[in-house]
Amino acid sequence: VDVADSPEQAAFRAEARAWLEANAVPKGHPDDFSSGFSDPGYDAHALVDRCRDWQRTLFEAGWAGISFPSRYGGRGGTPVQELIFVQEMSRFGVTNGSFSVAHNMVAPVVLALGTQAQREAFLVPMWRGDDVWCQLFSEPGAGSDLAGVATRAVRDGDEFVVNGQKVWTSHADRSQRGILLARSDPDVPKHRGLTYFLVDMDTPGIEVRVLKEMTGGIHFCEVFLTDVRIPASRVLGGEEQSGNGWRAAMHTLANERAMMGTAPTDDDVEKLFALARRAGRLDDPLVRVALADAWMGARIIDYFGYRARTALGRGEQPGPESSVVKLFYTNYLKRIASLAMELRGPEGMLAGEGDGAYFRHRFLYAPSLGIAGGTSEVQRTVIGDRVLGLPSEPRPDRDAPFRPATDGGR
Numbered sequence: 001v002d003v004a005d006s007p008e009q010a011a012f013r014a015e016a017r018a019w020l021e022a023n024a025v026p027k028g029h030p031d032d033f034s035s036g037f038s039d040p041g042y043d044a045h046a047l048v049d050r051c052r053d054w055q056r057t058l059f060e061a062g063w064a065g066i067s068f069p070s071r072y073g074g075r076g077g078t079p080v081q082e083l084i085f086v087q088e089m090s091r092f093g094v095t096n097g098s099f100s101v102a103h104n105m106v107a108p109v110v111l112a113l114g115t116q117a118q119r120e121a122f123l124v125p126m127w128r129g130d131d132v133w134c135q136l137f138s139e140p141g142a143g144s145d146l147a148g149v150a151t152r153a154v155r156d157g158d159e160f161v162v163n164g165q166k167v168w169t170s171h172a173d174r175s176q177r178g179i180l181l182a183r184s185d186p187d188v189p190k191h192r193g194l195t196y197f198l199v200d201m202d203t204p205g206i207e208v209r210v211l212k213e214m215t216g217g218i219h220f221c222e223v224f225l226t227d228v229r230i231p232a233s234r235v236l237g238g239e240e241q242s243g244n245g246w247r248a249a250m251h252t253l254a255n256e257r258a259m260m261g262t263a264p265t266d267d268d269v270e271k272l273f274a275l276a277r278r279a280g281r282l283d284d285p286l287v288r289v290a291l292a293d294a295w296m297g298a299r300i301i302d303y304f305g306y307r308a309r310t311a312l313g314r315g316e317q318p319g320p321e322s323s324v325v326k327l328f329y330t331n332y333l334k335r336i337a338s339l340a341m342e343l344r345g346p347e348g349m350l351a352g353e354g355d356g357a358y359f360r361h362r363f364l365y366a367p368s369l370g371i372a373g374g375t376s377e378v379q380r381t382v383i384g385d386r387v388l389g390l391p392s393e394p395r396p397d398r399d400a401p402f403r404p405a406t407d408g409g410r
């Protein structure tokens with residue numbers, strides 16, 4: 001893994017930094033919106049508007065999708081340049097976080113597995129900041145066992161008619177489009193017979209209901225699908241890929257886990273040191289150990305990032321190793337949020353302001369990371385099975401048809 005910039009990379013970093021200095025507000029500016037939905041007072045729709053404006057600025061200046069092909073709206077650079085740009089952008093008061101599903105999960109899968117028409121229709125609007133996307137995978141009865149998806153897609157002429165319910169759909173209330181996993185054939189084993197659709201969220205029959213979280217924010221939603229008609233041309237990869245959605249779903253999840261484990265961490269560590277200083281606890285040996293642990297955790301996450309990007313630079317796709325990264329980041333965030341609460345003492349229970357409010361929000365948000373994108377238990381199973389090569393968990397229903405095995409003949 002290469003961690004030092006080569007002369008070309010250093011030149012790219014300098015160019016990126018100069019452009020950001022001229023175009024982005026600095027951290028701490030009254031217009032700083034880089035905390036995104038970690039800002040306790042954030043307004044979801046206003047945040048989307050700001051992310052959209054910033055994404056358009058990036059696109060127009062040629063800084064969108066650094067490593068994505070330029071013919072589809074990206075810059076056509078390398079994955080390492082992408083990492084450099086993300087590092088540099090994280091030093092400024094801006095974010096394009098509302099597009100994280102679009103850019104990190106949908107764009108790679110459409111590029112790899114979409115038809116030419118789908119690439120042309122969807123990729124440029126994603127990088128231009130037109131379309132926010134959401135991921136309609138999980139259901140009340142299918143989360144860890146995603147292959148248990150029961151939402152039905154029935155072919156009717158040139159369309160599929162979809163009925164069912166999704167849940168935990170992040171940002172569904174502010175998305176223009178979604179990736180949807182539905183069961184098109186219940187008579188084959190559960191990993192087959194799934195179809196992956198690219199759907200417009202304003203299609204008649206899609207009803208979105210927001211859910212309020214313990215952070216006080218609204219991050220995810222329930223989505224009800226009633227007789228939703230989706231053209232067969234919206235099956236990812238074309239209608240001949242109907243029933244082959246599992247492979248695309250796995251591709252999407254590996255990208256999701258890689259994305260979730262590579263959040264920039266410098267801000268958090270700096271804020272923790274500031275809290276400890278303010279609390280007069282910098283000399284406390286236990287606090288010093290915890291701060292050193294936080295700093296090391298942040299560096300380990302940086303190195304995971306370098307390793308992932310180096311692999312991408314060699315043309316490798318994120319694989320099961322992304323579970324290691326995601327699991328580590330989940331535990332890291334829980335640890336630093338708990339440390340911040342301890343440093344704040346009883347005050348930690350109050351909403352507070354500034355860094356205090358930020359960490360209170362992180363503390364309430366952190367448990368969700370051990371669930372979103374696959375629970376920590378499931379990540380450990382993936383690591384055991386597919387990274388370490390340990391004997392697999394028994395899967396008695398793997399080859400049994402979905403219908404009689406699990407849905408009582410619906």
Ligand SMILES: Cc1cc2nc3c(=O)[nH]c(=O)nc-3n(C[C@H](O)[C@H](O)[C@H](O)COP(=O)(O)OP(=O)(O)OC[C@H]3O[C@@H](n4cnc5c(N)ncnc54)[C@H](O)[C@@H]3O)c2cc1C
Binds near residue numbers: 169219368376378381
């Ligand atoms: C903040 C947040 C955002 C999310 N955003 C989205 C989104 O945008 N789109 C989307 O589709 N989904 C989203 N999800 C849903 C998420 O992917 C699921 O919640 C997750 O996969 C777990 O599924 P479940 O909730 O059905 O729990 P279950 O699968 O019912 O699991 C319940 C418990 O059983 C354990 N368990 C289950 N199976 C095993 C096993 N084989 N071995 C050991 N333990 C096991 C789990 O670890 C867990 O503790 C989001 C979730 C959160 C919290």
